Amino acid sequence: MSNTDDIPFDRTPVAAGTLEAVAPGVRRLIAANPGPFTYTGSCSYIVGRGKVAIIDPGPDDPAHIAALLDAVRGETVTDIFVSHTHRDHSDGVAALKAATGARVLAAGPHQTARPLHIGETNPLDAAADHDFRPDLALPDGAVVTGPDWTIEGVATPGHTANHMVFALREAGVLFTGDHIMAWSTSIVAPPDGAMADYMASLKKLRGRPETVYLPGHGAPAREAPRFLESYIRHREGREASILHRLRKGEADIPTLVRAIYIGIDPRLMGPAGLSVLAHLEDLVARGVVLTEGAPSIAGRYRLG
Known part of the structure; x- marks a missing residue:
């Protein structure tokens, strides 16, 4: 989380x-x-x-x-x-x-x-x-x-x-x-x-x-400088949370959002999904995560 x-x-x-x-x-x-x-x-x-x-x-x-x-x-x-x-x-x-x-x-x-x-x-x-x-x-x-x-x-x-x-x-x-x-x-x-x-x-x-x-x-x-480092740690933590969830098995983006974003403003659920997609695009490009075809909101993801 x-x-x-x-x-x-x-x-x-x-x-x-x-x-x-x-x-x-x-x-x-x-x-x-x-x-x-x-x-x-x-x-x-x-x-x-x-x-x-x-x-x-x-x-x-x-x-x-x-x-x-x-x-x-x-x-x-x-x-x-x-x-x-x-x-x-x-x-x-x-x-x-x-x-x-x-x-x-x-x-x-x-x-x-x-x-x-x-x-x-x-x-x-x-x-x-x-x-x-x-x-x-x-x-x-x-x-x-x-x-x-x-x-x-x-x-x-x-x-x-x-x-x-x-x-x-x-x-x-x-x-x-x-x-x-x-x-x-x-x-x-x-x-x-x-x-x-x-x-x-x-x-x-x-x-x-x-x-x-x-x-x-x-x-x-x-x-x-302190604020910048906290921002970097947060994004690295978000990536770690995605990988932690995928260790439990294949998942789609809505499942990942529900597992990671606790207490999020409901108006931001869509943008949260896009942010997870951005992480997944990066992880797929690095070969850490796999999906069929190009990464997308509708895709399913698993560890590489």
């Missing part, structure tokens, strides 16, 4: 619509789009003063965009950074760019981590922003500067194939999008996401100097 008891979550309520300083040179404004995936809403961050950058404009919500514009009244928005192309992060880009003329930067347009199998549909396709195109596609390690800020883009595929986190060097913080959040674990759902990529991206952050994570939803994650 695997749970999240070993992760030091911070589920402090964070209110939408309130502009708040959350780190030196960083202001946060949360959109009013609460839900099982977004917690109290999507976090937009304003970096710097005078000539500023905005990270993740959030959903296409006129009230939220108006509040962002009001927050930077008298300032110039030079750059809009986007962590990834799920609509609760990127849909507000068009309205914000139209109002400010700012340059849009991201890893690239939306793409799946792998091609769809024959007959497969993408369960998260409605959440994907297929129209998004950045003005500048940032390679891993790219650095963008403003008068009082320096932002480094760090490619972190896994939650989506084009996920990127952003390091603000002056403040020692990392804007982590949906890669790492303090209120919950991140969902990795094929074909948009891939577990092997996600684990590699988590481990990539080891040794970085940032001490605080500012996520796309919820409160900051303090003691960032």
